[in-house]
Amino acid sequence: MINRRKFLLSSSSAFALTQLPSNVYAKNGIQHYKLVAEAAEHIFYPNAQKSKLSLYNQQSPGPTIHAVKGDILEVDFLNLLDEPTTIHWHGIRNLNEMDGVPGLTQPAVEPGETFTYRFPLKDTGLFWYHAHTQAWKQVTKGLYGPLLVRDVNDETHHRDVLLVLDDWLLDDNEQLQLDSLGSLHDWSHGGRHGNFLTVNGQSKPNIAVPSNGQCKLRFLSATNARVMKFELNKKIPMKIIAIDGSPCAPFAVEKLTVAPAQRYDILVEDSSQLEELIEVSTSERLMAASFSTTKNTQVKYDTTPLHRPWYPLPQTTHAKIIDIHMQGGAMGNLASAVFEGEEKSLRDLAQNDAKLWAFNGEIGGYGLALADIALGDTVILRVWNDTRWRHAMHLHGQHFWVNSKEFGEQNRQVLRDTYLMQPSEKVDLIFTADNPGLWLFHCHMLEHHASGMGGVISVT
Numbered sequence: 176m177i178n179r180r181k182f183l184l185s186s187s188s189a190f191a192l193t194q195l196p197s198n199v200y201a202k203n204g205i206q207h208y209k210l211v212a213e214a215a216e217h218i219f220y221p222n223a224q225k226s227k228l229s230l231y232n233q234q235s236p237g238p239t240i241h242a243v244k245g246d247i248l249e250v251d252f253l254n255l256l257d258e259p260t261t262i263h264w265h266g267i268r269n270l271n272e273m274d275g276v277p278g279l280t281q282p283a284v285e286p287g288e289t290f291t292y293r294f295p296l297k298d299t300g301l302f303w304y305h306a307h308t309q310a311w312k313q314v315t316k317g318l319y320g321p322l323l324v325r326d327v328n329d330e331t332h333h334r335d336v337l338l339v340l341d342d343w344l345l346d347d348n349e350q351l352q353l354d355s356l357g358s359l360h361d362w363s364h365g366g367r368h369g370n371f372l373t374v375n376g377q378s379k380p381n382i383a384v385p386s387n388g389q390c391k392l393r394f395l396s397a398t399n400a401r402v403m404k405f406e407l408n409k410k411i412p413m414k415i416i417a418i419d420g421s422p423c424a425p426f427a428v429e430k431l432t433v434a435p436a437q438r439y440d441i442l443v444e445d446s447s448q449l450e451e452l453i454e455v456s457t458s459e460r461l462m463a464a465s466f467s468t469t470k471n472t473q474v475k476y477d478t479t480p481l482h483r484p485w486y487p488l489p490q491t492t493h494a495k496i497i498d499i500h501m502q503g504g505a506m507g508n509l510a511s512a513v514f515e516g517e518e519k520s521l522r523d524l525a526q527n528d529a530k531l532w533a534f535n536g537e538i539g540g541y542g543l544a545l546a547d548i549a550l551g552d553t554v555i556l557r558v559w560n561d562t563r564w565r566h567a568m569h570l571h572g573q574h575f576w577v578n579s580k581e582f583g584e585q586n587r588q589v590l591r592d593t594y595l596m597q598p599s600e601k602v603d604l605i606f607t608a609d610n611p612g613l614w615l616f617h618c619h620m621l622e623h624h625a626s627g628m629g630g631v632i633s634v635t
């Protein structure tokens with residue numbers, strides 16, 4: 176449960192829509208940024224104690240990276256942590272060597288070392304970047320930030336409102352609870368859940384929105400494992416116009432469920448009605464943020480060209496089917512699994528290796544090959560969540576089409592990169608493998624990934 180006491184401690188404060196780092200330049204279609212990962216102190220609400228975190232450029236969230244579709248993004252990265260790290264560019268159809276998976280697509284960046292990430296931005300949308308080395312520790316400490324790619328003709332983006340969501344597990348002194356990091360209970364159940372909700376790095380911030388007309392709210396969840404659910408005041412309908420970056424045929428929901436790593440763009444028809452964002456995933460309704468209007472000329476978003484996803488659902492007549500049977504975790508049916516070539520009981524794996532989850536009878540990891548795909552083939556990942564837990568399944572390097580059960584009774588065919596699966600659900604994730612490389616497929620509940628829920632799809 177998110178702690179109400181902590182929630183009520185904070186008061187509202189003005190918060191900029193987006194924060195541009197000073198050290199950015201754009202030249203000849205190259206957007207250049209510098210990111211430094213280091214220990215940092217952060218204040219979650221006015222007069223709070225300083226919390227010790229690990230951040231990019233001393234900011235929570237990390238600096239918003241802005242770019243235009245077609246740009247090259249070039250990021251000079253410096254690791255000033257006392258441990259190795261890498262950056263993953265979540266949702267980007269990236270060059271494999273820029274994907275940021277240590278030991279799979281690049282060597283980890285050692286303390287004091289640098290690495291330059293350089294890749295083209297092929298799609299518009301809201302993406303994010305985050306640490307991908309022991310993410311269950313490093314993302315927990317704050318190593319993530321948003322990446323916004325817009326169309327060159329988009330003249331309304333300055334009205335967009337970015338909402339980066341996280342739940343932190345804090346003690347009474349506003350410090351991260353570090354003792355519970357790596358708790359086997361969390362790893363075998365629903366992952367690490369925080370007790371302190373933030374929007375854009377602040378508790379209950381007051382967020383400026385345009386005074387009238389349409390307004391785009393852009394949600395991004397950076398939680399470890401918590402699935403959040405949001406309502407607007409007066410149950411203002413939230414019209415979903417983009418999912419995990421890609422535009423979609425608009426449809427309205429009353430409550431918006433956001434799983435770890437997922438993104439949604441929401442169109443609100445009349446921003447003058449916006450007062451509060453409320454988190455409703457638990458029995459308590461918690462005010463996540465308040466809104467205040469700022470003077471702004473009224474603008475109507477042109478959503479007509481945005482209805483179409485980046486690319487259509489491919490033909491599946493000759494698709495290659497890859498079966499992925501997910502097992503493990505608490506109250507599951509996994510008695511034993513293969514780990515490093517040896518069959519072991521789940522009890523042994525849990526106690527000695529902190530491994531709890533398996534794909535097709537094998538504990539996952541960067542060494543687990545799930546499939547070899549020929550470049551250009553259409554693939555169906557036929558995934559069966561044979562566990563008692565929800566999982567937010569993420570594919571690197573490409574989006575997939577999924578007949579989603581995430582939006583209520585009616586299934587909906589959507590293009591996305593992270594899909595929230597219910598216990599016992601069977602689902603097909605469909606994509607054309609047009610991006611060569613070694614791509615990770617894993618649960619984005621970071622504790623599940625760390626304890627075995629991940630494998631590699633090779634495209635050559």
Ligand SMILES: [Cu+2]
Binds near residue numbers: 624
């Ligand atoms: Cu999971």
